[in-house]
Amino acid sequence: MAKYKQECIFGIRAVMEAIQQEKEIDKVMLRQGSRGDLFQQLFTLIRQREIPFQFVPEEAFKAFADRNHQGVLAEIAPVPYRDFEEVLDEVEMKGRVPFVLILDRVTDVRNFGAIVRSAECAGVDAVVIPNRNSAKISSDALKTSAGALYHVPVCRVQNLKKVVRELKFQRGVRVYAATEKAEKCYTAVDLTVPVAVVLGSEDKGIDEELLNVVTDRVKIPQRGQIDSLNVSAAAAVMMFEVVRQRMAMEK
Numbered sequence: 001m002a003k004y005k006q007e008c009i010f011g012i013r014a015v016m017e018a019i020q021q022e023k024e025i026d027k028v029m030l031r032q033g034s035r036g037d038l039f040q041q042l043f044t045l046i047r048q049r050e051i052p053f054q055f056v057p058e059e060a061f062k063a064f065a066d067r068n069h070q071g072v073l074a075e076i077a078p079v080p081y082r083d084f085e086e087v088l089d090e091v092e093m094k095g096r097v098p099f100v101l102i103l104d105r106v107t108d109v110r111n112f113g114a115i116v117r118s119a120e121c122a123g124v125d126a127v128v129i130p131n132r133n134s135a136k137i138s139s140d141a142l143k144t145s146a147g148a149l150y151h152v153p154v155c156r157v158q159n160l161k162k163v164v165r166e167l168k169f170q171r172g173v174r175v176y177a178a179t180e181k182a183e184k185c186y187t188a189v190d191l192t193v194p195v196a197v198v199l200g201s202e203d204k205g206i207d208e209e210l211l212n213v214v215t216d217r218v219k220i221p222q223r224g225q226i227d228s229l230n231v232s233a234a235a236a237v238m239m240f241e242v243v244r245q246r247m248a249m250e251k
Helices: 014-019 037-048 058-064 084-091 109-122 139-144 160-169 229-249
Strands: 008-010 025-031 053-056 074-075 099-106 126-130 156-158 174-178 195-200 216-219
Touching: 014 025, 014 037, 014 074, 025 058, 074 084, 084 126, 084 156, 099 109, 099 160, 099 229, 109 126, 109 139, 109 229, 126 160, 156 160, 160 174, 160 195, 174 229, 195 229
Parallel strands: 025 053, 099 126, 099 195, 126 156, 174 195, 174 216
Antiparallel strands: 008 074, 025 074
């Protein structure tokens, strides 16, 4: 069971029951070629609830030969994800100035954990990740975050563009994308207002469609030979500029 360090549920009926009881499921692994009415019921339920899933070869289940897995395994998140709108409502009720971090296609769990650790130190109200193509709350992420994942709400959403539009037009939040494609320096924008910062993966960056809906694009100037920062380092730079500006305003 070395590959799956978090809690797992095995078997078709057990996984169906977990979904119906609204357990926090990270992903469901399905054996390639599985068939049958009960399997089809499970698969329909997975699609209806928009739960991430993956078809894997028979070999992936060899480590679980002592379990009655029936070609189905569900990974359970060790820390529950939060509802994004609920978190924002709580922030507003407390009279806080919203500070949101959005991660697009950041898949490395160590980067994810390190980012959340910095986010907790910077007072970020919520970290938003997409339902697919993203690192998850796993035991490795928890370890790298030094426990910060227990304190920072992580919100997993179906559509990041929809979230950005809601932040801009319904919540009055300015959304800044950190990208080398920008002309404006990250220190040149006002981050004392309600703000969300978007960062993308090191290899793919931020999705172009997502870039098209943000408030503005900013860059972190660099003088070395390597063309990009590690995403966790870039996230820390951006987050603590928010902290710097807000602390300066409070003096």
